[in-house]
Amino acid sequence: MAMKKLLKVKGSPPWIPNLPLPSPPQDTSVSPTHYARFLDFLKAHWAPPLSPDTLLHFLKSKLHHHPSFSRFDFHLFTWATTLDSFRHTHSTFHWMAHTLAATHRHPELRTLLTLIAANPCPCSPSIFSCPQTQPIFRTAIHAFARSSKLHDAVSAFHTMRKLIDGKPNVAVCNILLHAFVKNAKLDCALHFYRDMVDKYRVKPDVFTFNILISGYCRNSQFASALEIFNEMGKLGCYPNVVTFNTLIRGMFREGNVDDAIGMAREMVELGKGFEPDCMTYRILVMGYMGEGGREEGELLVNEMLDRGFLPDLASYNELMSGLTNCRRSTNRKVKSFDR
Structure with missing residues (x-):
């Protein structure tokens, strides 16, 4: 049902459907009373009609700064997705990804990536994908990698590869590479590097080589580190x-x-x-x-x-x-x- 029709309904029933809430923050619980107050807040501060721009404005300027209701942002975001008259854009996807990453809500971030894969941005109705898909996934991959959630980071990377046109960006690959090295998984880093060059056809840069050199040095493999150092110039990349x-x-x-x-x-x-x-x-x-x-x-x-x-x-x-x-x-x- 469209937002405008819901707004016309008078009386006690809320105009936001009572969908299942996302997982609440740790050590807290969302009571029915608290959720009812959240719905009252929506009715008091929402300015129709519902569109990606108005939703983003509400999330950024109203809900995001509220001390009690800011955690309902993803609940509202996913509710909008269920409406036939609404479709998210890369602007709403990007803001939500950044917000979930910054607040370390990794389960919701995983759900968001699944949502993006199933609901592509309307700016890409043809054979070409949205150019903002890779930056959005980069935000998520970096958040997973920073928290040592390597499985989630790798899964997000492979989902991204299916959605984008062309090759992955070398900066995104470097995030994964660094995560492997930081978590003492040099073998995984080397395997990913080989895939990066041979399978994904990504040209390594100086940051790529610095990560590999650091990995070798951490494992006391200085001969391999120097070999990479000496190969850099031959590959057109200088230290x-x-x-x-x-x-x-x-x-x-x-x-x-x-x-x-x-x-x-x-x-x-x-x-x-x-x-x-x-x-x-x-x-x-x-x-x-x-x-x-x-x-x-x-x-x-x-x-x-x-x-x-x-x-x-x-x-x-x-x-x-x-x-x-x-x-x-x-x-x-x-x-x-x-x-």
Whole structure:
């Protein structure tokens, strides 16, 4: 039944059908009284007619800011879907996906993706899909990945692939790749990377390679990390400061001080476009403090300063403190040897 007809009904029956509510927030319950107040709120603040624009305006400007009723947003959203006279657009889908992701309502987010798959945006009535489908799913995939819900993230990715025209965006693929690495699933990351390149025909970018290098370094597979590093240029993708920082940190972690210094020196020699950042300085500090490489540290720091690579004050102080500690440690070892 259309919204306008429902609005004409007088008396106690609410003009919003009493559909089953979505799962309430944890440790709370939705009482009939509370829901009745929600319906009264709708009748008092809704401005007909019902359209994607008016629904979105109500959700954003009225319901979203209400301390008690904001959680009914998805209930109202799904209710609108049941009306023959209403059809969601990518604007309503995108806002709802962002809201559910931001509030960590993952069950509702899964339901929304199913809803999108079954009710495509009206801007794509022909053979071409809505261009906003991939950004909407990217929001959901990122939310699942951030919460380590890998099964949901992968499922959303495959649903998205069926709905879009052409290849998945490399940024969406990188979200999944990073989630696998972060959750210590390097084998899954490598399998997905092979599918990404061979099956989905997605061209990897520097972020893709940085994620893989990080995964290899976390698993102490430095030969593989360096192999990826050396292959980047051949594939038309060049490293950035994050690439170098990841390798340097991994080398220090494994006690490969000479290799770490060599990598830092290589970054310095590349010059413009590869300037060490504050993270580079901090990695060097921690590395030298752990390994006692005072002389090499001083030489490299001086070389960086001579080339105009200036750390911020906090990083510089930390660097000097680290090198000073190295010097004191060396002096203690010498005195102990003399005795």
